[in-house]
Amino acid sequence: MPRVNSGGNAGRLGTRSGNVFWTDWSGNPLKLSFYIDQMFIKNFIISHPLATNKYLIHITLEGPENAVFYRGTAKLTNGFVEVSLPDYFEAFTREKGRSVLITPKFNSLDEPVSLCAASSVKNRKFIIRGIDKNNPSQEFYWEVKAVRKDVSPLLVEPDKESIEVHGEGPYKYFSIKN
Secondary structure, three states, rough: OOEEEEOOOOOOOOOOOOOOOEEEEEEEEEEEEEEEEOOOOOOOEOOOOOOOOOOEEEEOOOOOEEEEEEEEEEEOOEEEEEEEEOOOOOHOOOOOOEEEEEEEEEEOOOOOOOOOEEOOOOEEEEEEEOOOOOOOEEEEEEEEEEHHHOOOOOOOOOOOEEEEEEEEOOOOOOOOOO
């Protein structure tokens, strides 16, 4: 298969069997590889932070919306706590489709654990409260998912005749036909 290599610490570009295209950009200490293959998954490969003889391969998160997420940790005080999101949250996200996920956390096996519930996100804030009285100082992880409002809602199932597809592999994009 064709391969381009400019030598030294520069990039390489090549193909493998099938519809696989790859790039490898090496510099000291950076090594970044990127592959597109016939499975049409978006992955990236980075050097392993602990084992120099290994890589880490991760895949991008995908879904049928222009989603964003925020996450953190917090702790109940007397059974509840208010959590604030970034100042730009309301300007950046749609009100519809927001969700709050909570995972109670414990530090020892004998620590009492309380279940928690979340309010809706309003004015970039939400409240978490304990459902029971087992641990009024319960620690927890939280995650908020929302949909961006600075872009149009994602057109998930368009008719093939209504759009024009551009690009290659998983990095295709579309425009609406006039």
